[in-house]
Amino acid sequence: MAKIKQNSPVLFFYNNSKKWLTKISKKESFHTHIGVIKHSDAIGKEYGSRLITNKDKYVYLLEPTMYDYVMKIQHGTQIVYPKDLGYIVARAGIGSGQKILEIGTGSGSLTSFVANIVKPRGHVYTFDVDENFMKIAEKNIKKAGVSKYVTQQNLDLKTAKTLPLEDMDVALIDLGDPWIVIPKVRQMLKGSGSIFAICPTMNQLEKLTMALVENEFTDIESTEHILRTIEAREGKTRHSFQGIGHTTYLCFARKAFFGRESRKFLEKSTTEKIKPKTTKKPVKKPTKKSSKKSS
Template structure:
């Protein structure tokens, strides 16, 4: 195999804030070790330091200066594959305060909420910073990600994780990131400008629909990330009833790996099933309303047991008791 050309080893420009490096491993970078059983270890390279496991030790100095994608044998004959961690690998192993948005959902948010370089994005909340890293990489250093987090301890964890992934120099942060401690409902009106995308990773996103509508540019996208079917129903119906958004689109994604070995080709035993539901809708221009769906709701969809937001053209269903009271009156 030919030697890499000189320009192949030049690092990604620091001003890109990509969180990615190329070329030989350097002191201060993080690496990801995977052993023969698939166990993963992430740590920072420090000259003169050693990594210890039940398979003996490895010297950091034996990794520094080498191109990633090599195997080292430990002092007790354990073999380790060594690469820089990818973003999806980093977020599932980073320290956590709140639960993280998993890579399969972060990828869907970036793609289907159409996060682009230069976009002005607001997220609530910051959690542990997993989604923040994806959003910052998508908007680039010339965009803006404003993250609202209610809990200071979660904000601290998110700050450390984001700084670690993007290798932020001491005392600096990603130039596109603005982490704010506070409530989105109070913070959005104080921004002073409209934004292009709003991501709601919170317990009650339906309570933010009015301020989100005011903050989004016409054509902007709101994306809600919720865990349960009751939350899903409430946020979809609230967006629908508001009238200033297109018909909400709810979905979830499931990921199943496959075992492929000669003629033994079958679904894997592990699957990333339900993590969350996603809902997207686009903001209409001021004073405009999206056409109502012509398809009638399913029978009983808004029946006597339904207590959530109700479209204006679907009147409440009168119960037998209510009808009797009206008749007696």
């Protein structure tokens, strides 16, 4: 059974609203409103055990999941929440061994979540233009333990003259104007490869959808996901007054081939075949009539 030791990640869990994610260090103590939690008291215990604080309150020692890392991530930008992350992974069919393109790293929540799924054979290639956000994302990705499966690059793909990747399985876009990069994303995706774009407003969805159709994407779907929790208690179960409402809109699509180029070629060829040829008839020169002289 897994035992907690020095540098082990632990989620100190008191209740759904009071929980702390940390790394165990023998000399450290955690001061909270429910009392002092000594890290040294956790060493040697099995995950799932509980500690009693000096105020006679207890906390459970839980092994952190990727959900915990995402929810406790350091925010530099708005993060993508688990209720949306799960749908992205399921709808796009993201799995181990895939190559993922991400444009707009942000705080690294989506990056970390996806990297944890595609490992150990897959990889996430993520691009951003803000160095400060990239540093925050790097710390979050490292804390989640997936740095080995992520490559970060400071590059603006909107203006890039050469494309850094090819044959990607999935592209994840988190930009204010995602429609601008769609032509380049198409070139980097494999056939039938998926796109997921995160859009805060419906106006963005409209422009994005037009760009997807123009660039030959199909299976286009826009969704919004609302999460409402239930407080299940004996004799008084009800909906929770708290929940996660609107966070973002999601737009999904797949790369296809509409046959536009071949159709244009066919139309051109057909036009050339049926185009009437105008041939000029040779103009006959007038002939001079010979006149006979009378003798």
